[in-house]
Amino acid sequence: xxxxxxxxxxxxxxxxxxxxxxxxxxxxxxxxxxxxxxxxxxxxxxxxxxxxxxxxxxxxxxxxxxxxxxxxxxxxxxxxxxxxxxxxxxxxxxxxxxxxxxxxxxxxxxxxxxxxxxxxxxxxxxxxxxxxxxxxxxxxxxxxxxxxxxxxxxxxxxxxxxxxxxxxxxxxxxxxxxxxxxxxxxxxxxxxxxxxxxxxxxxxxxxxxxxxxxxxxxxxxxxxxxxxxxxxx
Amino acid sequence: xxxxxxxxxxxxxxxxxxxxxxxxxxxxxxxxxxxxxxxxxxxxxxxxxxxxxxxxxxxxxxxxxxxxxxxxxxxxxxxxxxxxxxxxxxxxxxxxxxxxxxxxxxxxxxxxxxxxxxxxxxxxxxxxxxxxxxxxxxxxxxxxxxxxxxxxxxxxxxxxxxxxxxxxxxxxxxxxxxxxxxxxxxxxxxxxxxxxxxxxxxxxxxxxxxxxxxxxxxxxxxxxxxxxxxxxxxxxxxxxxx
Numbered sequence: 001x002x003x004x005x006x007x008x009x010x011x012x013x014x015x016x017x018x019x020x021x022x023x024x025x026x027x028x029x030x031x032x033x034x035x036x037x038x039x040x041x042x043x044x045x046x047x048x049x050x051x052x053x054x055x056x057x058x059x060x061x062x063x064x065x066x067x068x069x070x071x072x073x074x075x076x077x078x079x080x081x082x083x084x085x086x087x088x089x090x091x092x093x094x095x096x097x098x099x100x101x102x103x104x105x106x107x108x109x110x111x112x113x114x115x116x117x118x119x120x121x122x123x124x125x126x127x128x129x130x131x132x133x134x135x136x137x138x139x140x141x142x143x144x145x146x147x148x149x150x151x152x153x154x155x156x157x158x159x160x161x162x163x164x165x166x167x168x169x170x171x172x173x174x175x176x177x178x179x180x181x182x183x184x185x186x187x188x189x190x191x192x193x194x195x196x197x198x199x200x201x202x203x204x205x206x207x208x209x210x211x212x213x214x215x216x217x218x219x220x221x222x223x224x225x226x227x228x229x230x231x232x233x
Numbered sequence: 234x235x236x237x238x239x240x241x242x243x244x245x246x247x248x249x250x251x252x253x254x255x256x257x258x259x260x261x262x263x264x265x266x267x268x269x270x271x272x273x274x275x276x277x278x279x280x281x282x283x284x285x286x287x288x289x290x291x292x293x294x295x296x297x298x299x300x301x302x303x304x305x306x307x308x309x310x311x312x313x314x315x316x317x318x319x320x321x322x323x324x325x326x327x328x329x330x331x332x333x334x335x336x337x338x339x340x341x342x343x344x345x346x347x348x349x350x351x352x353x354x355x356x357x358x359x360x361x362x363x364x365x366x367x368x369x370x371x372x373x374x375x376x377x378x379x380x381x382x383x384x385x386x387x388x389x390x391x392x393x394x395x396x397x398x399x400x401x402x403x404x405x406x407x408x409x410x411x412x413x414x415x416x417x418x419x420x421x422x423x424x425x426x427x428x429x430x431x432x433x434x435x436x437x438x439x440x441x442x443x444x445x446x447x448x449x450x451x452x453x454x455x456x457x458x459x460x461x462x463x464x465x466x467x468x469x470x471x472x473x474x475x
Contacts, residue, residue, distance in 0.1 A: 132286060133321030137334040138311035138385060147333075151324055 004201075011206035022206060029187040032100055032174070033167040036107030041160050044115030048159070051116070052123025052152075053145055063120065069113035074106075078176030081106050085177060098179035103187070106173035111163035118162055122155020123148060154225060161222045168214065235419040236296055236303065236312055236388035237261050238283060243292030244445075245278055252278045253289070254445040260389075265415055265422045267432040270442035271473060276425045277318075277393050279442065283423060284315035284391040296389075311338065314387035318394045320378035322366040327358060330366045330377060334385040352384040355413060357406050372403025379410055390414070392424040396431065404431075411435060429469055433457055441465040 014022050051062060083089050085097040085105075096102045126148050134144040149156070171189040178185035180194060188207045195204035238260040245253040253275045260266055268276045281287045283294060285305060296303040296313075303309050314334070323330050331349045340348075353359040356376040361369065369377060375395060382390060392411070396404040408431065414420055415435075426432055432439055432453075439456040441449040441464070449462035460466045467473040 127321065129317065129319050129321035130323065132317065133323075134333075135310070136284065136286065136315040136317065137337070137381065138307065138314070139337050140307050143337045147323065 007201040007205045010202035011209055014202060014206040015209065019206075022203065022210075024183060025186055025188055025191050025207065026210060028100065028185075029168070029189070032103045032187060033107060033164065036104045036111055036167050037160065037164050039104070039108045040111035040115045040163055044112050044159070044163070045119050045156060048116040048119025048121075048156075049123055049145070049149055052120045053148065063117075066113045066117040066120065070117050072110060072113065074110060074170050074172035075176065077106055077109050078173035081109070081173065081177050097177060098181060098185060100178070100185055102177040103174040103185060106177050107167040107170060110170060110173060111167050114166055115159045115163040118159025119152075119156050122152040122159060125155065126151045157225055158222065161218055164218060165215065168211065235263060236298055236421070238389060238421070238423075239295045239297065240279075240283060241293045241295070243279075243282060243289035243294065245275075245282065245287070245289050252445055253282070255292070256442075256445070256447050257292075258440065258447055258450070260421055260423060263418055263421045264437035265411070265424060265435050266438045266440060267436035268423065268425045268440050268442060269427060269429070269432050269468070271427065271468065274442040275445040276427075276442050280315070280391050280393050280423065280425050284313060285310060286315060311385070312387060313389045313391065314382040314385055315391040316378045316382045316393065316395055318397055320374050320381075322369075322374060322377065324367055325365070326362070327353070327364050327366050327369070327377060328362045331381045331384050334381060338385070348384050349380075352380040355383070356380045356410050372399045372406075375399055375403065376406060376410070379407060383410075383414060388419055389421045389423065392422065394425050394427075396426070396428065408435060441468065443468075 048066075051059060051066075081102065082097065084091050085094070085102055086092055087097075096105070130151050131144050131148055134147040139147060169189065171193055174185075174187060175190050175193065178187070178190065180186050180190040186194075188211055192204045192207050192211075195201070195207075240256060240258050240260075243253055243256050244251065256275075256279060268280065270276050278287070282289050285294070294305075296305070296309055303312075323333060328349055331352055332345050335345045335348060350359060350362070353362055356379055358369075358373060358376055358380060361373065366374075366377060379392070379395060395411075396407050399407070411422065411424075412435065414422065424435070436453045436456075438452055439450060440447050441456070441460070441462060443462075443464045449456070449460055449465040451461065456465070457469060460469060464473065
């Protein structure tokens, strides 16, 4: 018990003193996850919107595929990406293995189905009467689509936040393709895994506290947005 | 030139069941046309087809301005408006709901504000301008729906049961708003109701539908005093069981 308390105290000390190694790890984590989230949102939100708004052959199959990929095991993604990016792999010439770019790619693959699928769900749950109302008021098909997206905004936001939660907590894939190189590809989750293995709990705990705090902040923000939406309803 | 609507031989089936059978009518003057008839007679389907929200299986819906047929594109859609029984409010303020139709037409902010305020005053909702639309009561929601449609100053306004299940106060406000709109000589209102008294109060012309067909029509007084069709007579005298 004493060692746990001591671990917490040292962890708070690291945070309080703005330890440079700690800051570097946090910054890289936010950068990698942030870029992955931006890319998956740029692709996922329009993709989920189109799947939600349009009827086309194979739509049902794509929806099933997206729902399946929401539960992709990170280590499997890491393994496939490793095989593709390794020197003997089809994209080995790009030299991306063990770089932050490879980590961004892995996290994008993991977040994309979540963002697209939840965005699709948000769009299809908008009452069809909204689209009809827009048309009866003179909206063009494009304006009608924008109106539906606007109505689904809280659901779309939930999808993006869920995607962020997925990438921030991810460890398996980025450990395989990033390699956990200190000062280059070491992020919060991989550091926690490594430091725990080494029995160095202070840094691991400090990062764990920061991860939890970030998660709390994100969830509070989401809750505030949703609460605002619910009050409106 | 104001917009005129002509419906020629339209039919519509839902899952093989005929809902409209060979309906024709020419709405060739402004004023209030009231579509009446028992439940399932095809009134709402007829209205939705006229308002270009649905396509008929056969027959034609044509809009004309003077002697010219108007193309059924977004420009035409912007000259007509439909208020559905379920309004479909946007999750935003009352003001923004009413401003929607003007905003998508690229109107300037100042003009939008003036027109929205005027429309909200007409339906008695100016004091709720900044309220969230989804918190309104059903009567207020219906009034908002009418304000949202009339603010765009359509040439033909379609109303599908605008006062169904509303309290007398809300019904009166909506009827007063419709009567005020009637003052605009360019406007044609085509309205569905099965409230006989409301039809008597508002209609210039009454169309009676039965089993997917327009079986009787005529000016208000003539229709209610001397209906030509026996089913229309039974309906307005309360003898029709449906």
